[in-house]
Amino acid sequence: MKLATLKNGSRDGTLVVVSRDLKHYVSAGGAAPTLQAALDNWEYTAPQLAALYAALNEGRAADAQPFDESACHSPLPRAYQWADGSAYINHVELVRKARNAEVPASFYTDPLMYQGGSDSFVGPRDSIYALSEDWGIDLEAEVAVITGDVKMGASDADAAGAIRLVMLVNDVSLRNLIPNELAKGFGFFNSKPASAFSPVAVTPDELGAHWADNKLHLPLTVHLNQQPFGKPNAGEDMTFSFAQLVAHAAKTRELAAGTIIGSGTVSNKQGSLHGSSIANGGVGYCCLAEVRMYETIEGGKPATGFLKFGDTVRIEMFDGQGASVFGAIDQTVAHYQERG
Amino acid sequence: MKLATLKNGSRDGTLVVVSRDLKHYVSAGGAAPTLQAALDNWEYTAPQLAALYAALNEGRAADAQPFDESACHSPLPRAYQWADGSAYINHVELVRKARNAEVPASFYTDPLMYQGGSDSFVGPRDSIYALSEDWGIDLEAEVAVITGDVKMGASDADAAGAIRLVMLVNDVSLRNLIPNELAKGFGFFNSKPASAFSPVAVTPDELGAHWADNKLHLPLTVHLNQQPFGKPNAGEDMTFSFAQLVAHAAKTRELAAGTIIGSGTVSNKQGSLHGSSIANGGVGYCCLAEVRMYETIEGGKPATGFLKFGDTVRIEMFDGQGASVFGAIDQTVAHYQERG
Numbered sequence: 124m125k126l127a128t129l130k131n132g133s134r135d136g137t138l139v140v141v142s143r144d145l146k147h148y149v150s151a152g153g154a155a156p157t158l159q160a161a162l163d164n165w166e167y168t169a170p171q172l173a174a175l176y177a178a179l180n181e182g183r184a185a186d187a188q189p190f191d192e193s194a195c196h197s198p199l200p201r202a203y204q205w206a207d208g209s210a211y212i213n214h215v216e217l218v219r220k221a222r223n224a225e226v227p228a229s230f231y232t233d234p235l236m237y238q239g240g241s242d243s244f245v246g247p248r249d250s251i252y253a254l255s256e257d258w259g260i261d262l263e264a265e266v267a268v269i270t271g272d273v274k275m276g277a278s279d280a281d282a283a284g285a286i287r288l289v290m291l292v293n294d295v296s297l298r299n300l301i302p303n304e305l306a307k308g309f310g311f312f313n314s315k316p317a318s319a320f321s322p323v324a325v326t327p328d329e330l331g332a333h334w335a336d337n338k339l340h341l342p343l344t345v346h347l348n349q350q351p352f353g354k355p356n357a358g359e360d361m362t363f364s365f366a367q368l369v370a371h372a373a374k375t376r377e378l379a380a381g382t383i384i385g386s387g388t389v390s391n392k393q394g395s396l397h398g399s400s401i402a403n404g405g406v407g408y409c410c411l412a413e414v415r416m417y418e419t420i421e422g423g424k425p426a427t428g429f430l431k432f433g434d435t436v437r438i439e440m441f442d443g444q445g446a447s448v449f450g451a452i453d454q455t456v457a458h459y460q461e462r463g
Numbered sequence: 464m465k466l467a468t469l470k471n472g473s474r475d476g477t478l479v480v481v482s483r484d485l486k487h488y489v490s491a492g493g494a495a496p497t498l499q500a501a502l503d504n505w506e507y508t509a510p511q512l513a514a515l516y517a518a519l520n521e522g523r524a525a526d527a528q529p530f531d532e533s534a535c536h537s538p539l540p541r542a543y544q545w546a547d548g549s550a551y552i553n554h555v556e557l558v559r560k561a562r563n564a565e566v567p568a569s570f571y572t573d574p575l576m577y578q579g580g581s582d583s584f585v586g587p588r589d590s591i592y593a594l595s596e597d598w599g600i601d602l603e604a605e606v607a608v609i610t611g612d613v614k615m616g617a618s619d620a621d622a623a624g625a626i627r628l629v630m631l632v633n634d635v636s637l638r639n640l641i642p643n644e645l646a647k648g649f650g651f652f653n654s655k656p657a658s659a660f661s662p663v664a665v666t667p668d669e670l671g672a673h674w675a676d677n678k679l680h681l682p683l684t685v686h687l688n689q690q691p692f693g694k695p696n697a698g699e700d701m702t703f704s705f706a707q708l709v710a711h712a713a714k715t716r717e718l719a720a721g722t723i724i725g726s727g728t729v730s731n732k733q734g735s736l737h738g739s740s741i742a743n744g745g746v747g748y749c750c751l752a753e754v755r756m757y758e759t760i761e762g763g764k765p766a767t768g769f770l771k772f773g774d775t776v777r778i779e780m781f782d783g784q785g786a787s788v789f790g791a792i793d794q795t796v797a798h799y800q801e802r803g
Contacts, residue, residue, distance in 0.1 A: 203582035242543035310650015
């Protein structure tokens with residue numbers, strides 16, 4: 124099934140069930156007022172939401188309304204946990220190659236993961252706010268899952284069974300703040316502002332054969348200022364599956380229902396700067412840092428700049444029939460003073 | 464006023480107002496069902512909670528019940544954000560001295576802060592669960608604040624005005640997992656399991672003159688296995704105030720109501736291993752790592768071990784009259800298989 128959260132002036136919005144074709148929705152209020160409430164009691168709420176979903180798709184739902192992606196907040200407008208992996212090691216390999224360093228062998232067996240801020244996500248059509256372009260604003264297009272409760276030390280199989288929903292995310296990064304922040308040794312904080320998630324979150328069964336081995340085997344489509352920028356396949360070159368990422372997060376502590384675990388920037392192995400861009404037949408990129416790394420490796424320094432105020436980022440995923448699975452994240456970079 | 468969350472089988476517990484002497488409580492249900500709900504609408508709920516608090520202290524509250532700290536969950540059993548500073552630079556100086564390294568000059572002007580997991584805190588009398596003693600289980604006794612909404616780029620003064628409540632925290636650390644995890648470059652994750660907070664959270668005005676310059680000027684009392692272990696003054700040697708820590712967290716993003724910001728392990732400057740222990744007239748320590756650093760500096764290697772299953776940690780703070788301000792965190796280390 125497909126779920127979304129409509130903005131209603133409250134902090135958590137209101138949960139709705141969305142039709143498979145993203146054209147209609149019905150209120151989920153009878154089952155759960157919010158997505159977090161649904162996740163808190165999933166065994167009880169999921170069957171009710173599934174029944175609403177079936178009725179909606181079959182045209183039997185009373186009170187079905189036209190669905191408008193731009194009325195959505197992120198599926199969880201605020202969450203109790205957001206932890207982002209870095210499962211596409213190609214991305215890490217490029218980072219290292221750009222500074223003539225080796226990737227430690229452990230990186231292929233022990234997932235990289237950072238704890239992100241989850242108190243105030245923005246909606247999929249909200250602006251990317253910053254106080255300065257000098258922060259080096261970058262997109263990061265990723266896939267993420269939302270889990271139920273997970274026990275400490277859960278196996279990969281148990282972790283797989285706890286995956287409730289799948290969605291897309293733009294994990295915005297402030298690249299120029301990262302070097303100083305990571306040098307301090309405690310990971311990202313100021314360099315990771317508010318993330319935005321896709322309008323719709325879907326259950327894994329909804330993805331059919333595209334969800335296999337706990338990976339999502341579809342291209343992730345990214346446009347920058349309306350131009351094609353990336354379309355790597357999220358199922359390829361993913362060193363760690365979502366089951367492995369969830370199990371990693373639960374290694375020393377329980378995870379509570381509503382935990383969001385991200386894949387890290389999607390990245391496919393490509394030969395070179397020339398061949399990697401979409402214009403030259405490649406699959407392109409899911410962040411500006413990656414093209415800058417190719418430029419550094421081949422030209423000694425980056426040539427492409429980071430995002431400026433007014434730039435737009437669109438992130439979407441289409442199934443085999445060309446239908447949008449999650450709706451589109453579509454954000455404009457803006458100065459925070461415009462937030463009002 | 465003083466607030467607590469009683470366990471009631473739900474994920475968020477039930478909010479109660481506690482008398483100044485921690486002897487009685489009344490339900491806060493008429494104002495807000497949970498602490499998060501109260502914080503979400505503080506301007507509206509705080510006056511109602513304050514009225515209940517006044518009635519309770521004056522013996523006018525109907526339905527006042529005996530308050531039992533052991534019935535409490537952490538004030539926020541789960542939170543949308545937990546970010547922990549490292550404001551007592553003495554602690555960092557000892558870490559560096561133990562490995563013959565310098566403290567970077569920027570550490571005295573740019574706060575260290577890590578993003579912690581906030582999805583599943585444990586209660587103040589719950590066990591510290593781990594799967595292995597080999598993880599190097601350590602306590603970290605700290606002070607923390609809970610904020611209201613904070614704008615991106617907030618000034619220190621604005622940040623100070625957003626501090627709603629103050630409490631204590633045991634930020635458990637798995638010391639033997641830290642070196643490998645920090646070497647990966649993305650900060651703490653597996654090395655920071657579930658934290659526990661004091662039974663009671665209090666408004667800053669409740670602390671009187673002990674709350675000055677956005678610091679809490681009282682000794683933080685720590686017992687290990689019923690023996691005195693630490694009593695450093697949390698108001699001394701704190702390089703960054705809570706206002707500065709909150710402003711740092713808000714540098715590039717908004718903070719939502721219910722954000723918890725920690726001080727980092729409380730640590731006072733002391734001369735040497737010999738003079739620093741309570742037995743030798745010092746103020747002792749708020750974590751085992753600190754005494755191990757003194758041992759390393761003076762003896763070449765640590766002698767004190769980390770926590771073992773069955774060990775107990777008690778963290779409390781007393782006012783000038785010897786009354787417990789927040790109630791006590793009192794935890795026993797246990798194997799996770801005992802969780803049932």
